[in-house]
Amino acid sequence: MKKILILLSLGLFYPVHATNTQILDTIYANSTMTMALFFPSDIKQGITGSEHFVFTYNREKEQNLGLLKAVKGPPSNLLVITTDGKVYSYILRYAEHLENPNRFISVQESIGDAKRRSKEEIQLEEDIDINISVNDSPELLRRSCESLLNLPEEKHIRKKEGEIVLTLKNLKYHGDNVFLQFEIENKSGMRFDFDYLKIYKVNGNKKRNASYQELPLEPVYVHNKPSQIIPNTKVRMVYVVPKFTIAKNEKIVVRLKELHTSRGVNLIKKKFN
Incomplete structure (x- = not known):
């Protein structure tokens, strides 16, 4: 009734x-x-x-x-x-x-x-x-990314190098994909020209282990990628990558780089709970 x-x-x-x-x-x-x-x-x-x-x-x-x-x-x-x-x-x-x-x-x-x-x-x-699967549907991925940007922030993994700050705000598993929400903040007085943000799964220690390996996690979709970040502003973006897991001796490295300069941020995280 x-x-x-x-x-x-x-x-x-x-x-x-x-x-x-x-x-x-x-x-x-x-x-x-x-x-x-x-x-x-x-x-x-x-x-x-x-x-x-x-x-x-x-x-x-x-x-x-x-x-x-x-x-x-x-x-x-x-x-x-x-x-x-x-x-x-x-x-x-x-x-x-x-x-x-x-x-x-x-x-x-x-x-x-x-x-x-x-x-x-x-x-x-x-x-x-x-x-048509979720991976083949850009429109569905776009709407999911937009929805993720409206969710409360569950993580705050932050790294600052110079006046540039890179923060992981959210990470969601769905099917065969992982949605990662990043925030880039430009605290400097100069414009930041975005070159790339790359995500790697890393095994071993580069300084002490000859078996050191980096496996790039290539995105299947990128939402809201900026071309520039003007001074004293923030931008949020979402990377959708194939599903991954992290073993005890592994870590995730996120590298943010500016075009034609040495400015950038390396964010390292060993656990994604």
Whole structure:
């Protein structure tokens, strides 16, 4: 009954046409961490069935990011409709601890459509889902990067060399990729002409170990890469690289370099928890 009321409150005066009967998945939330939900399309409407759970999204500018928080109470449900007409429904439960406060939702999790589509439209969508992966979709990567820039900062790995500061603000694993959010700050009185930012997986010690190796992590997508950073300003950018893990004797090195000068920053990190 509660689900029917929610559907009516969202203006769904036509039936939802589900492709099959499925058991609703459960999403956990609490009051100390923000559960970030990344949908495959921008959110049009979203509502929870209880005041114990709060689901927020950008109502002024359509985005695919929704944020969920909760206080202790009985289970409820979440209903979300995206701009492409897909309907997503989940059971909500309170949990004291969240193992992963991020979830990337696939289009296959949709329970149906908010309006009837032709067989030709459905077949076309199925063909696209089969042939296009997340790695092959720049638009989906772009929206995910934009959403990451709106998330609260979870890391603050900072290195300053001279008047140039490089900081790792966020790191998110998703599928076969890792999203790394960087901030570059130019505290000098001179413009910083961006040349490159490169990420390496390093094994061994360059000074003491002949087996020293550097493995470049080539980005599959770069979002918001600057050409220049004017004095006393900051820029934020996101690098998407293939999924990696760090062994005990390994570390990640990030090298930022200015064009035609020796200015730059080397940021080194041994653990990415």
